[in-house]
Amino acid sequence: MTSVIANEAKAGKTPKAPTSDRSRAENRLALKLVAPALALMLVVTAFPMLRALYLSLFDYSLTAPDDRTFIGLTNYWTALSDGLFWRDTVTTVAIMIITVAFELVIGFAFAMVMHKVIFARGVIRTSILIPYGVITVVSGFAWQFAFSYQNGFVNSWLPFIGDDFNWFAERNSSLIAIMASEIWKTTPFMSLLLLAGLAQVSEDMLEAAKVDGATWWQRLYKVILPNMRAAIMVAVLFRALDAYRIFDNIFVMTAGANSTESISFLTYRQVIEQFQLGIGSALSVLLFLSVLVVAFIIVKLFKVNLADARQEG
């Protein structure tokens, strides 16, 4: 049915300036097609977000729902003046920067290998999707048990680590285990995005650079990377925002012990475990805003850096 109307609308467009009736019909049809999806997305995101904004102005706990009182911006002040909030922000940002850096380098190396491979392409592509397909919770368990000194293998495989070293006894080593799981699971995704970017670098330019006597490194820095900047930016942006919301791995591996809590985890704990909807909503809003800031910074950063790189090249 829809296609019939669409066809007519399309057919009417062949002369460059469409009559306003036709274009109005097309508009109306498009809105009808788009409306259900758009409505659903807004109901589950925009509306709750506005509600969070509203609730964040109250002292509101589900354990005492009748005592809801308006307190203005006090919740925000409480959150922002608490060391816990900043400690968790630092943890989150550190996890984000370190994991994305590792993923970018390893993912790029993987992409280069996959780009070259002609035989066994199917096998490699299939296996690279396995970490992507494994549930994050399962990956968290796998790595937690792997790092465990009681029943894991990591200690016995790493020569410079004692067999009874407990990774989950303190902050830094716990974070290493968490990041290992995160990096393992998402590097393949990164490498697939970069592989698509690599495919867009023209072979002719590489050949020309080779003929001109450029070394492997020169070709990488002057030809390949500048030509892939869109793909790299997309990959970094996606992964960074994803890493910033880190939750599953932390929940499974340490449950936030030893100061390994992320911002998402703090928010979850306030809302779901302690039923503090007021301060929890304030944290939700802060989490959302900080994601926007991270996105903004990455977009800005890339524009500047890449423009510089281009002028040099």
Added chain:
Amino acid sequence: MKTDLKSKIGTGIGIAVILAWCLLPVAWIISLSFKSQDAVTNGSPGFFPSSGGGAGWSNYADVLQDPQFRRAIINSIGISLIATVLSVILATLTAYAIARLEFKGKKFVLTTALVIAMFPVVSLVGPLFDMWRTLGIYDTWPGLIIPYMSFTLPLAIWTLSAFFREIPWEMEQAAQVDGATSWQAFRKVIVPLAAPGVFTAAILTFFFAWNDFVFGISLTSTENARPIPAALSFFVGADPFNRPASLLAAGAVVATIPIVVLVLFFQRKIVAGLTAGAVKG
């Protein structure tokens, strides 16, 4: 010629590293799932079960006989499938409009989808928790299906509109010129071309729904609707230092099998979908 050989060896090593990277932790969790509970709690470090530490299939039997776990599998399959079907239907309509029609607000739809894809899921959990309780769908299937749909729609819309944009829509008109009715032309020409894209979007959507954890643990409270990832994490027991590791490993393997089977069958489509949505979009 020398460099040729060198690069061949390099590629070979690269392949080995990639394969080890991807498969090692999976092999590890499978190995763990065959260790006996006893060997694990008494400390049996090492990759493979040591002699006498094997448990055969008993961990799997235990997990599959656990009613909570069985219930979680049914929940996960049901919720993920329903969310996938509904989400792909809505996304197909939207992507069709985006690829095919000129309309006001096209940018708005795409931007909204992108923003939602980047949304910190946890920040919605509080208000949704509150809303769902008021509406009476907290801890029910719809209570999870609706959030899953809205969070898989962006991915499906972006992937599908990238696919749909490459369909030569003129072929439809050509078929009509040849005497087919509009509906025939659409069904015989466009549907077969669009089907692979729709299918890819469905697989990716299913991935997302199956993998979700945040909604799974915060919008459920009983086994009524709790999906596998959440059930696994609550399987832990009160003492986090004494988790039933080998049993959990068996549960984890069971939870992973459906996804890995999908991957093995449809790797080509998944790669195409992931990269089309992200790079070309």
